[in-house]
Amino acid sequence: MSAALELDGLKKSFGQTEIIRGVDLSIGKGERHAIIGPNGAGKSTLFNLITGRFPQSDGAIRLHGQDLAGKAPFQINRMGLSRSFQITNIFPKMTVFENVRCSLLWSMGYRYNFWSMVGRSRALTNGADQILEQINLTARRDLPAGVLSYAEQRALEIGITIAGGADVIMLDEPTAGMSHSETDYIVDLIRTVTTGKTLVMVEHDMGVVFGLADQISVLVYGEIIATGTPEAVRANPKVQEAYLGEALEAH
Amino acid sequence: MTDQFTSDPTKAAQRMRAGSMVIPLMPWGIAAVLLMVLPFIFTANSAITIMNQMAITIIFALAYNMLLGQGGMLSFGHAVYAGVGGFACVHIMNMDDFFAGIPLPVLPIFGGLMGMGLATIVGSFSTRKAGTVFAMISLGVGELIAACSVIIVAFFGGEEGISGDRTYGMPFFGVEFLQQIEVYYLITAWLLISAALMYLYSRTPLGRMANAVRDNPERAEFLGFSARWVRFFSFVASGFFAGVAGALFAVNYEILTEENLNTTQSGLILLATFLGGVGFFFGPILGAIVFTLVQTVLSLQTELWGFYLGIVFVVTVMFFPGGLAGLIMMHVPAMRLGKLGRLGIPYLKTLGAGAVGCLGGAALIEMTFHLRHASAGDHSMTLYWITFDSHTMLPWIVAIAVTLIGFGVARATAPALAEAWNDANTPDGTPR
Numbered sequence: 001m002s003a004a005l006e007l008d009g010l011k012k013s014f015g016q017t018e019i020i021r022g023v024d025l026s027i028g029k030g031e032r033h034a035i036i037g038p039n040g041a042g043k044s045t046l047f048n049l050i051t052g053r054f055p056q057s058d059g060a061i062r063l064h065g066q067d068l069a070g071k072a073p074f075q076i077n078r079m080g081l082s083r084s085f086q087i088t089n090i091f092p093k094m095t096v097f098e099n100v101r102c103s104l105l106w107s108m109g110y111r112y113n114f115w116s117m118v119g120r121s122r123a124l125t126n127g128a129d130q131i132l133e134q135i136n137l138t139a140r141r142d143l144p145a146g147v148l149s150y151a152e153q154r155a156l157e158i159g160i161t162i163a164g165g166a167d168v169i170m171l172d173e174p175t176a177g178m179s180h181s182e183t184d185y186i187v188d189l190i191r192t193v194t195t196g197k198t199l200v201m202v203e204h205d206m207g208v209v210f211g212l213a214d215q216i217s218v219l220v221y222g223e224i225i226a227t228g229t230p231e232a233v234r235a236n237p238k239v240q241e242a243y244l245g246e247a248l249e250a251h
Numbered sequence: 252m253t254d255q256f257t258s259d260p261t262k263a264a265q266r267m268r269a270g271s272m273v274i275p276l277m278p279w280g281i282a283a284v285l286l287m288v289l290p291f292i293f294t295a296n297s298a299i300t301i302m303n304q305m306a307i308t309i310i311f312a313l314a315y316n317m318l319l320g321q322g323g324m325l326s327f328g329h330a331v332y333a334g335v336g337g338f339a340c341v342h343i344m345n346m347d348d349f350f351a352g353i354p355l356p357v358l359p360i361f362g363g364l365m366g367m368g369l370a371t372i373v374g375s376f377s378t379r380k381a382g383t384v385f386a387m388i389s390l391g392v393g394e395l396i397a398a399c400s401v402i403i404v405a406f407f408g409g410e411e412g413i414s415g416d417r418t419y420g421m422p423f424f425g426v427e428f429l430q431q432i433e434v435y436y437l438i439t440a441w442l443l444i445s446a447a448l449m450y451l452y453s454r455t456p457l458g459r460m461a462n463a464v465r466d467n468p469e470r471a472e473f474l475g476f477s478a479r480w481v482r483f484f485s486f487v488a489s490g491f492f493a494g495v496a497g498a499l500f501a502v503n504y505e506i507l508t509e510e511n512l513n514t515t516q517s518g519l520i521l522l523a524t525f526l527g528g529v530g531f532f533f534g535p536i537l538g539a540i541v542f543t544l545v546q547t548v549l550s551l552q553t554e555l556w557g558f559y560l561g562i563v564f565v566v567t568v569m570f571f572p573g574g575l576a577g578l579i580m581m582h583v584p585a586m587r588l589g590k591l592g593r594l595g596i597p598y599l600k601t602l603g604a605g606a607v608g609c610l611g612g613a614a615l616i617e618m619t620f621h622l623r624h625a626s627a628g629d630h631s632m633t634l635y636w637i638t639f640d641s642h643t644m645l646p647w648i649v650a651i652a653v654t655l656i657g658f659g660v661a662r663a664t665a666p667a668l669a670e671a672w673n674d675a676n677t678p679d680g681t682p683r
Contacts, residue, residue, distance in 0.1 A: 051473065053469075072472065072477065073473050074473070074474075077472070077473050077474060077475040078475045082473065083473055085470075089467060089470050090467065090470065091462070091466040091467050092466060092467075093462070093465075093466050094462055094463065094466060098459065098462075101459070102460060102463045102471075102474060103474045105459070105460060105474070105475075106475030106476060107475065110456035111456070112456075112457050112460075112476075112480060113455060113456040113457060114452060114455045114456070114457040114458065115455065116455060116456070118458075118459055119454055160474070164474060164475060
């Protein structure tokens with residue numbers, strides 16, 4: 001299986017502190033890969049390194065075999081990787097529809113276009129409306145995104161993340177702060193909208209992780225101590241010792 | 252929980268697109284007709300001068316709002332691009348052979364290109380970051396170019412500035428622009444073209460992304476857009492229209508000085524734009540109209556007009572951050588409910604009293620100013636068409652009483668206004 005995303009000896013230090021201490025990971029095309037680990041293990045940092053938010057200190061990141069070193073977020077996005085954020089990250093003053101439409105612009109070839117009217121493009125409008133249908137926000141279409149409920153904003157962010165047609169989708173704690181029913185809803189949504197794509201997610205909720213992922217990596221103190229199928233990871237004694245034991249018992 | 256996410260089939264109506272082009276074009280048609288007939292209503296030369304000034308300020312404020320409102324970039328030095336565009340145009344007016352070959356109405360294109368060229372240079376480093384960094388660079392560049400006006404005398408003409416004569420241009424269908432009214436139509440034609448282009452720009456992919464970058468630059472980057480390039484393009488476009496405004500200034504006044512590009516001028520356009528409201532396209536238009544009226548009409552009445560303008564600005568920033576446009580749009584929900592009329596009487600009571608209080612307060616300020624600054628022995632002053640002795644007690648007592656009563660009544664009637672406001676914004680039959 002060819003890898004969609006490869007990390008090779010990836011390291012990141014902030015000053016003297018080494019947060020990511022040599023991560024090797026290969027995520028196959030079409031895989032749903034969850035990264036779990038205790039608080040402070042470096043999961044979000046790892047995400048930020050992959051998506052170009054921070055530069056890495058050492059090692060390499062390859063997306064479809066291409067090195068991402070020194071690439072800005074917008075360049076990485078154009079290569080087919082899209083992400084959501086741990087803290088909801090949308091365009092609050094624009095309408096829900098416009099949020100989605102903006103996320104379609106680049107992939108539909110509009111780029112820095114200043115000679116055509118966005119309202120005139122049927123493809124753009126239909127595309128955005130289709131996404132809204134998928135994330136069930138059609139009824140909220142013309143409201144400012146900032147007034148949506150928390151769960152709706154998370155759904156919108158997932159819509160924005162997938163709209164551009166990226167084939168590697170990275171979600172940072174998509175269900176953080178949600179109630180049970182909201183979590184079930186978002187998990188279903190993620191499953192539907194990422195069909196046929198590679199999904200990488202950081203998640204704390206073990207129910208979500210074991211329900212959604214077909215591969216799991218456990219990150220502890222900046223190192224991956226285990227990678228494998230949910231069953232294999234669950235059975236791994238090192239994992240149980242470091243982290244999973246208590247979380248699993250709670251489940 | 253689940254119904255929160257399901258689409259509501261009864262809301263299908265809201266998905267209808269405005270299919271006809273008539274409604275969006277209406278305001279433009281009205282504006283065009285209005286601009287056409289205005290000189291027949293206000294025929295005085297001074298009125299036409301004010302309207303010219305107003306139209307130029309509108310273009311400049313709209314250009315400024317491409318940065319502030321649309322792009323989220325606070326510039327303290329935008330007069331530079333208008334000023335440089337204007338200076339370039341005066342130089343073209345003075346290039347006899349060249350100017351004789353181009354009609355005057357084409358001149359603003361050169362001003363625009365000049366503003367755009369400078370914006371391209373400055374924008375290449377100033378738009379890397381928005382926020383404080385951008386604001387500080389704009390301030391620095393503003394000061395720098397204003398300082399250049401006494402250094403590069405050949406271009407800026409030192410302290411006297413430079414002047415030209417617009418009538419040396421190639422006659423435009425026989426029009427030589429000797430009269431103010433001819434200049435008026437030249438300026439308003441450019442106003443319509445510029446405003447339409449700036450409006451259309453805001454509907455393009457790039458214009459929409461300018462909003463997105465304003466709201467959340469990081470998110471925009473993860474959608475494939477470089478926030479920096481989006482800001483840069485907005486900056487360059489804004490520089491062009493600022494240059495057009497500067498060129499029209501040159502056409503109208505035939506003289507440019509350092510005052511046209513210094514930071515005071517930059518501050519004033521920020522003031523006018525914010526006063527009108529940055530959140531709506533028509534906000535800066537309102538702001539420019541009100542600001543020009545204050546600057547031209549009120550300044551004839553009182554030397555302290557800047558003081559009052561400052562108070563209005565601070566009050567706007569603190570209490571009505573949406574500006575005049577925001578205040579107007581606030582009433583749309585009540586209008587949709589058909590209950591706008593219920594606000595009439597309460598508004599009249601509270602705002603009327605408040606206005607009386609403001610006039611009283613202004614009287615106190617004017618009297619204090621007169622007391623301190625009138626030449627010795629000059630005790631008589633005229634205020635609101637009444638002449639009186641500012642050194643006697645009576646006018647002071649009257650002014651203080653009017654102020655207190657005005658604000659007192661406004662304050663006493665405010666709860667009733669709030670009540671009426673809630674009522675007007677609640678659909679009938681909703682339990683409260």
